[in-house]
Amino acid sequence: MVRCAPILPGPNCLWSKLLLTKYWVPAESSDHYSAWQELDALVKQWIFSTLSDELLPRALDVKISARTAWEKVENIFLSNKGSRAAALEGEFCNLTLESCTSLDDYCQKLKDFDDRLNDVGVTVSESRLVLQLVRGFA
Template sequence: MSDELLPRILEDKSTAREAWVRVENIFTNNKGARAAALEAEFHSLRLEGMPSLEAYCQRLRELAGMLKDVDATVSDRRLVIQLVRGLPNEYDTIASYINQTMPSFEIARSMLELELHRKSGRDEPATALAAPAAPSSTRNSDWETDPAE
């Protein structure tokens, strides 16, 4: 309990139950305002504003938990919809598939992680094996022999 709240909660000759009710009232009196602020953050969260896909998914989960605490429960379906809604355009193909199949949040998250892994593998420089360049020669072919040889 913070030092600022203690004087509001502890009173002379009050029971533990009375102190607990005062704590509960302090935190439930602003439940509507807190729910509205959390809803706004939940709806405006975008992957582009987060350091990683992992952080984005984690923040969505945290916000859903906080909304539940203020009696504004977020269903798994709504969580998936918001997950997709906050994705940038380069995820349009996988986002469309997730919207069509509507998997659980965890499966949708895994699908996005696989897509990110696929994209990062494609963006890495090619490491194909290349034959070393042959030394320059005036011969037409390595099979040709010099008649003087």
Template sequence: MGDNDPKSTPKSSLHPVYTVTNIQNKVRVLDGAKVSYASWVNLFTLHARGYKVLHHIDGTPAPAQTDPLYDAWYEIDAHVLQWIYGTLSDELLPRVLEPDSTAHEAWNRVKNIFLNNKGACAAILESEFHNLKLGKFPSFDAYCQRLRELSGQLKDVGAAITDQRLVLQLVRGFQRI
């Protein structure tokens, strides 16, 4: 049986999910700007794999409600759902929060927010990336950080920026305006 199979954990031992006291110490809050969707997914899935709950977000079917393992699965799913909610920005949380949701359903709602309308999002982000100027920022570091953020967001919507293009935009943005 696999690491993510709840049947592989002996009943007498404490499931690793119960050892997490603050998910934000492990996974940063997804806001879509400072923390990109792709980064959040990578961190969250790594964390879920390590704590043996990946099967709660990867589409693995839940046990039947008549299965003796269902109650334990349902309780653990509530913890994973809290992890998801606890790592969303205040702006994203109301769009994902649903009563009687499973972790997998919430996971898919987050995914849909970031991956629907890719073309329109890419066009808006591309325009902002292209028009970014150093003069609009309080420091060079802030300018570079915004370029990195936009690059990550463009990657999330399937419009990745090459390193060469990133450097060209960095230099191009030195123009005063």
């Protein structure tokens, strides 16, 4: 699992948009190439530092660019998208107020599940969210 959840690849992920749509590599003969190499190494280090010990070996490769590293991480997560969605659905459906410390905590966890499910392509309608909220009171 990723230590830094906000960087998870998803359709609304700012880093994903930046790395995959605004990526430019200057020519090696360019004056900007050494500065680009430093920035690329910094971003690559940041990507690798957010991965768990289990995922790091699957993505680690010092000879690739930050963009390629990001694509490797994205593919790791997208390859298990279906099973991740199923697991999240189960946790979402089994969440109850009793399992939380307060009503605020319960509502926040429901919202977090909604966000996480959206990240793997599952849309939770507002009516379903309300029904789960009420069901969790039982």
